Ligand SMILES: *[C@@H]1O[C@H](CO)[C@@H](O)[C@H](O)[C@H]1NC(C)=O
Ligand SMILES: *[C@@H]1O[C@H](CO)[C@@H](O)[C@H](O)[C@H]1NC(C)=O
Ligand SMILES: *[C@@H]1O[C@H](CO)[C@@H](O)[C@H](O)[C@H]1NC(C)=O
């Protein structure tokens with residue numbers, strides 16, 4: 248019974264998975280700033296945005312937090328794949344006030360954004376108002392409008408045609424504008440009903456002039472401006488030719504009509520984020536009963552759907568088409584024959600239904616039993632106790648996975664470890680996955696297995712191997728992960744000879760990435776997670792050697808309000824924190840120790856345990872520490888590291904490793920400190936081949952608004968107006 252409701256539950260979870268909103272950001276990236284959500288290519292952290300699309304969330308100073316373009320002062324109020332909305336400044340000039348704000352400017356040159364000529368209008372409000380719009384200098388480009396009125400009775404609501412309010416369009420491709428206000432009579436004749444002039448660029452869809460605006464705009468300092476954006480500086484055709492086009496699968500390219508560059512759009516029948524490598528996903532038109540396009544039978548197909556009618560009816564089956572009507576009458580004779588036929592068919596169908604019913608029940612019973620034995624109940628409890636845990640994991644059937652791995656054929660084996668074999672699998676949609684199958688299976692492993700599913704599906708980080716799902720109805724549970732093609736860090740460092748060795752730069756990056764994951768696990772999630780088995784065989788490398796931390800089977804979630812856990816000692820020789828080993832007390836610092844060993848491996852290229860060293864120095868940690876103490880660091884560094892690395896930088900990394908390897912946890916730095924320190928060291932990499940382009944590119948981006956420091960007098964503008 249329990250199992251039955253469980254299957255129902257998992258079925259619901261799978262459904263929930265299918266209908267859950269598709270991800271629009273890179274995994275592991277922060278997407279929210281207050282109640283704003285940023286789809287990729289926008290992002291707030293390094294590696295999370297496309298060059299130029301950086302945004303900064305200021306949540307230390309503002310509550311609710313505010314989002315800013317690049318690292319400038321332009322506040323952003325909405326970010327979508329279509330447009331970005333910013334807060335523009337209002338120029339004002341009031342009777343009797345010496346105003347410094349009669350000139351405002353906005354500059355978004357060197358950014359991928361352009362002021363939308365379709366949506367924005369340069370607008371001025373007032374009854375003694377001259378408003379100028381120009382680009383940096385009056386010579387370059389000048390436009391503007393005049394609004395004059397004798398009294399407010401002559402002003403009509405809703406129109407911006409020169410009486411109380413005037414408007415003008417802006418040219419295409421505009422990235423900088425200056426708004427400057429002036430008056431004919433210093434508002435002396437209009438001060439009783441319109442004491443001020445205002446000028447601004449505004450989204451016309453969010454503005455309708457009415458007489459009270461004469462006063463209302465006194466307390467309004469910002470207005471919404473719509474920005475267009477585009478990627479690259481080429482047309483679709485040129486980008487396609489040069490192979491730099493970035494639109495993902497199931498999407499197409501559209502040239503920007505407001506400056507250089509292009510945009511990607513999902514093809515008809517698909518939705519999602521076309522800028523992500525996964526591209527757009529098929530819309531399941533049949534899924535939502537309220538918008539189901541068919542009256543009877545709906546079949547989803549890639550990019551579309553097919554409506555059909557039941558045998559007894561005919562038509563195109565479409566809700567907005569002819570629907571399904573009962574079939575046209577056939578001749579009586581045919582009808583009789585058909586009648587007998589269907590009676591026989593009816594019997595046949597009933598009997599086979601009974602047969603299949605029995606068979607299916609037996610099959611279901613067997614699956615239920617396996618499901619239960621494989622920890623389905625435990626998984627259910629875990630899922631119930633941790634919100635969101637099952638959000639990303641999908642339940643695969645045994646058949647799907649057997650097919651994907653060619654029946655677990657030997658030539659599909661990509662890795663073997665103490666507790667299982669990993670196969671390369673190819674799913675029907677041609678996506679490649681890694682499938683882990685435990686060798687033997689007992690109670691203790693059920694727990695590890697559940698732990699892995701639950702922890703991994705909670706952790707969404709770009710340097711953590713992604714779990715795609717599991718299969719519970721087999722003899723041993725199977726886990727399905729994203730496929731990481733370049734093997735393990737251990738293989739690269741001390742494994743097969745046919746592997747080329749890693750550059751120091753790549754090693755440092757891998758260290759930064761791994762440290763980042765651990766710092767995240769320890770502090771960024773709601774409850775700290777201790778990995779407990781950090782080692783070079785658990786750090787996988789993807790196609791461009793980005794680190795993906797794997798194997799969360801041993802990891803532990805620290806209960807709220809507890810600093811440490813007492814557990815059965817578990818880990819790998821050579822990486823095991825000596826303090827944890829002796830006292831059985833697990834803290835985050837145990838991961839710091841294991842990470843220190845990985846750092847020593849990266850520096851020296853030596854394995855964590857070696858019988859070729861003296862007894863006291865069989866463990867790399869010991870060997871490393873004593874060599875450091877003897878001042879022999881440069882003797883134990885791997886040759887490539889010593890020649891490629893900067894001496895001072897190598898010394899600092901080695902000292903950091905030494906601090907991680909201190910015998911008492913308290914003396915070790917926190918993972919956050921380690922991550923920050925490594926990141927700092929990496930940034931100061933002095934090699935000519937070091938690349939940090941994405942970072943530096945965005946640092947130059949402007950995105951500024953302001954009031955000029957020198958005051959503009961009215962005289963400045965009276966000339967060009969007439
Ligand atoms: C976001 O928060 C701001 C201020 O708290 C509010 O004005 C705005 O309506 C919110 N937007 C959405 C989409 O909830
Ligand atoms: C947040 O804004 C305040 C005030 O403008 C500024 O001083 C501070 O440096 C900003 N913080 C960040 C993280 O940008
Ligand atoms: C203009 O609109 C305001 C409110 O928006 C209203 O009070 C006023 O009566 C309107 N004037 C005319 C002439 O319709």
Ligand SMILES: *[C@@H]1O[C@H](CO)[C@@H](O)[C@H](O)[C@H]1NC(C)=O
Pocket residue numbers: 431432433435
């Ligand atoms: C408007 O004010 C300025 C400075 O306050 C003054 O120099 C100018 O003469 C005034 N113009 C008129 C028409 O009152």
Ligand SMILES: *[C@@H]1O[C@H](CO)[C@@H](O)[C@H](O)[C@H]1NC(C)=O
Pocket residue numbers: 479480
């Ligand atoms: C286009 O962008 C590329 C790379 O960002 C840059 O090297 C090139 O100079 C740009 N071309 C133009 C015409 O701006």
Ligand SMILES: *[C@@H]1O[C@H](CO)[C@@H](O)[C@H](O)[C@H]1NC(C)=O
Pocket residue numbers: 483484487488492494499500
């Ligand atoms: C790029 O060019 C190829 C052939 O030259 C064409 O098949 C393809 O559709 C083009 N892609 C885009 C996005 O324009």
